[in-house]
Amino acid sequence: MANLGNSPLRTKADLERFETEMSLAERLPEQSILDVFIASAARDPDATAMTMLMTGAPDEHPRRVSYGDTLGMVRRAANLFHDLGGPAPGVAFMLPTLIETHVTLWGAETAGYAVPINFLLQTESIAELLKASGAKILVALGPHPGSDIWEKALDLRAMMPELTLVRVAPPGTAEQPDVVDFGSALMTQPADHLTFGAPRGGDDIAAYFHTGGTTGVPKLVAHTHRSQLVATFGGAAMCGYTPSDVLTATFPLFHVAGTIVAGLSGFMAGIELVIMSPTGLRNPAITEAFWRIVADHKVTLVAGVPTALGAVLQTPVGEHDICAVRAGLTGAALLPPAVSQRFTEVTGATLFEILGMTEASGLISIDPPGGEGASGSVGWPLPYTHVDVRRQIADGELGAVCDVGEIGVIAIRGDHLSPGYRDPSHNSGVFIDCTLNSGDLGYKDEQGRLYIAGRSKDLIIRSGHNIDPTMIENALASHSAVALAAAVGMPDAYAGELPMCIVQLHEGQQINETDLQAHAERMIDERPAWPKKIEIIDEIPLTTVGKIYKPGLRCIAAKLTMMRVIHGDLGLPEAEIEVADGGVRGLRVTVTLAADQETAASKVRAALAAYLFETKVEVV
Known part of the structure; x- marks a missing residue:
């Protein structure tokens, strides 16, 4: 069982002592994701692992699942996936946040590898991801009036007849030909052992997470069991999780934040996850009832992306007793100071920032909730890992380590790093000699705390959603009237950034922004990437070598x-x-x-x- 220490990590000195007292191997004996669930079930099989809220209504009777039952379901799912797909199958899933989603994810990693899919993507983009990943099985939410997931799943199987389709649907849902019902099939499998021998572990691939844009060949990031375990351990230790903690689970499980720091890290420490409806804080009813739910479930840790937390902080607490809240956790996008201040005003606690990245198995550094907090900081690197701020030299290469306060490129080393992309051609410039070039700019203070200072790459981050500007630029540049198109992030008080595209027309061409907007929406299949504004200017500024000058x-x-x-x-x-x-x-x-x-x-x-x-x- 992982040794997370006996006292919270508050300072750099605490971290140094933590690392010198024991080696990582001594602190983290787990070799597989399944080992995490075995250890937590052995510690307290009857403790609640997950509480599922479907509506958040005051009279709702939540579904609660113990650690013992969770372990059994993960084993059942692993056995099922092995039976359906053979040795080490790729299991993709399109599911909102449910107990079954966790069971699918961890069962897939135990038997083979998981491929979490953002079900909001268009069908054609999902098909590219499935083909690139080599997935043999697709688990999807069954017919539901508020979702088109099942319709997409049927279209995908028509495009890829070799896919085995597994449906997650309420008991009693009418059977469909050539579709495996997840619930009933699960119950035919044993819960007390694996039928196929040892679980996947160590350097075996555990998952492929998609990242970046969805045009061209998808970029699939590999996670191993080892990389996820090291990130998971670091998250649990830095956040100071204990079995008495109750965490609001609001991140989707196709995002590494929901998978690691707000998922597996919690399971490693034995905390209770309160799953706040299948759609989390995108559900207006949950936002409205948020503080009542926090009070009713004695939540100790409030987690969410800055935009979602900003929304719930506009909801009055009223008479609800939220004194159990000891801290807030946020990440996936930069935290506006106003949201941080408002969180403290409402809860009396501090909102701590986390820096994560898919290529680092979800976690890089954490401002530890056991400490005082440093405004604007994403804290210190995970235990037994290293983060340097390095000067960027010619051709984007990494140079010497920067001085205190000097802005440079954030570079990461450690066993939590991904082994690379499924397509190795994408590794160039990102994975360099066992170092991850994050593409983010940052600096350190005298205490070694890390701060984010913008991005050297041009991703637009809208409410934690990474948008590749290239897809917007390519869409608008395909219009015959457009000479140049450059997409950038437009500052927004709610979302942090919104996609905007600045356009230069060919000489003699005339078109208005409304028509260009309609063209963009037809060409871009990722709705969050639709430009919120298109601005036509006479001439887009270029560098001396002819590249678009995006800072301007x-x-x-x-x-x-x-x-x-x-x-x-x-x-x-x-x-x-x-x-x-x-x-x-x-x-x-x-x-x-x-x-x-x-x-x-x-x-x-x-x-x-x-x-x-x-x-x-x-x-x-």
Whole structure:
């Protein structure tokens, strides 16, 4: 059983002591994902592993599953997948967050490897992922009036007849030809042992998670049992999880945050996960009832992406007793300072940031909830791993380690790193001599804490959803009137960033933004990637070698947002707005007001606090 230590990790000195007291091998004897569930069931088989809320209604009777029952279901699922797919089958799944989703994921990793799929993608994109992964089995949510998952699954099987289709549906759902019913098939399998021998473990592939855009060949990131276990252990230790903790499980299980730090790390420590409906905080009823649920289930750890937490923090706590909350955990996107401050005002606790990445099996560093918290910091690296901030030299290569406070590229080493992409051609420039080049910019303070300072890569991060700008650019560039298209993140108070595309037309061509928007929506199958704004300009700025100069375009996007907020929403047309590239958060915004507008300055400062860039308000 993993040894997570006897006291919370609060400081860098605590981490150093933790690492010197025992080796990683001594602290982490588990060799497979199944070992995590075996150990937790041995510790307390009757303890609740998962509490499933379907609606969050006050009179709902939640479904609760113990650690002993969870272990049995994982074994049953592994046995089923082996029977259906043979040795080490690839098992893809399109499921909302359910107890069955956890059973599918961990059972698939025990028998073969899992391929979690974002079911919001278009069918053609999912088909590419399935083909690239080599999955033999597809587990999908059965017919449901609020979802098109099952319709997509049937279309996928028509496109790929070799797929074995497994349906997760309520008992009594009418049978369908050539479809395996997950619930009934599970019960035909033994729960106390594996029928095929030893579980997968060690350096065996446990899963392929998709990342990046969905155009061209999909990028599938490999996780091994070892890499997931090291990340899982680090998450449990750094978060200070104990069996008395109750965590709000709001991340989807096709995302590494839901899989590792808000999933397997919790199971390793024996905590209770409260699954807040199949769609989590995208369910308005759950958002409205959030604080009542937190009180009713004596939640100790509130977790979610910044945008979702920002929404629930607008809901009054009322008379609900939430004194059990000891901390908040957030990640997947940068945390706006205003959300952090509001969390403390509402709960009396601190919201701690986590840095994760699919290529690092979900986790890189954590600002430990046992500590005091450092505003804007994503804390220290996981135990027994290393994170350096390195200078970027010619051709994007990594140079020497930066000085304290110096911005550079975040580079990671450790056993939690992925062995690479399923297609090795994608490894170039990312996996370099046992080091992961994250593509993120950051710096460290004198205590060794890590801070994020923007991205050297151009991903647009909308509410934790990574959007490849290339798919937007390619879509708009396919229009005959468009000469150049450049997609950038437009600052947004709620989502952090929204996709915006700046377009240069061919000489003599005329078209309006509305028609370009319609064209983009026809061409882009990933709805979150639809541009929220398209701006036509005379000439897109280029570098001396002819590349689009995106820092300048980000400044344009930020200025347009600020003009809307300050000139429009706040009614200050005389305010001067300057936007410059750089700073610890990638952009600097300066607003200058006249001397008689001191009162208005406070409103401007409050409005800008919701954004992720550096801000300065001057009254002259």
